[in-house]
Amino acid sequence: MRRDYVTLALRDTDLDCDERPTAELTFDGPADVLDERLGDADGDALDSERIDVAFRFRTATDADDPAGVFSLTNRVTGDFVLEVNADAESVLDLVSAARRARTDDDESRYRVVVRRDGDDIAVYEKRTLLVYDDEGSLLRQHSLIPSGVEL
Numbered sequence: 610m611r612r613d614y615v616t617l618a619l620r621d622t623d624l625d626c627d628e629r630p631t632a633e634l635t636f637d638g639p640a641d642v643l644d645e646r647l648g649d650a651d652g653d654a655l656d657s658e659r660i661d662v663a664f665r666f667r668t669a670t671d672a673d674d675p676a677g678v679f680s681l682t683n684r685v686t687g688d689f690v691l692e693v694n695a696d697a698e699s700v701l702d703l704v705s706a707a708r709r710a711r712t713d714d715d716e717s718r719y720r721v722v723v724r725r726d727g728d729d730i731a732v733y734e735k736r737t738l739l740v741y742d743d744e745g746s747l748l749r750q751h752s753l754i755p756s757g758v759e760l
Contacts, residue, residue, distance in 0.1 A: 614638030615693040617679055622699075622706040630706035630719040632662075632679070634691055640725065646690045647723065647731050649683075657733040659684045662721060664700045665741045670748070677743075681721065681733075691723065704738055704753045718753060 616635045621628040636643050648654055661684050666677040675697035681690040707718040717734035724730060740751040 611638065612678070612693050614642075615691050617693045617695050617699075619699050619703050622702040624706075624709075626706065629710050629717070630703050632703060632719065632721045633724060634681070634693060634721065635724045636691070636730070637725070643691075643723075643725060643730065646688075649685070654731065655683060655690070657717075657735060660690065660721075660733050660735075661739070662733075662735055662737070663739045663741065664695065664697070665745070666697060666743045667694075668697075668743060670697070670742055681723075700740070701751055704740065704751060707736075707738065707753050718755075 614636055616637075618633045618635070620631040620633060622630050649659070661682045662680070663682065664677055664679050666675060668675050668677070677695060677697050677700070678692050679695040679700055680692035682688065683690055703719060710718045716736065718736045719738070721733040721735055722729055722731070723733075736753070736755050738753040740748045742748055
């Protein structure tokens with residue numbers, strides 16, 4: 610799927626915000642492509658448990674304007690569901706906001722919303738966001754990893 614079909618907007622990542630931070634992915638490509646990507650082999654919609662969220666730097670982490678790719682992946686198959694170019698500072702703000710998020714449970718720290726034509730197509734409540742450097746190594750200090758989870 611082409612990255613230019615997707616735009617990323619991050620919401621509620623300010624230090625003083627009480628809302629759960631949100632990554633909003635707006636899709637403007639072919640509807641059938643998105644429907645296929647958001648489903649499994651049986652055509653059932655992928656739920657939060659079967660979606661992984663990651664950010665991979667495309668530049669060096671200490672570059673003047675670091676950038677990378679924000680992605681949703683099918684946990685079972687490893688296939689990319691959606692991916693979009695993103696600036697690293699905004700994504701790291703999302704991780705920081707998710708760490709500070711007030712929740713009544715330990716189930717989710719942030720949400721990912723996939724939108725098409727102004728409608729929410731999928732909403733994923735998440736608590737993990739893995740961040741990788743430009744060589745593919747996990748950056749634990751920048752990742753959102755719940756306590757008790759081993760990678």
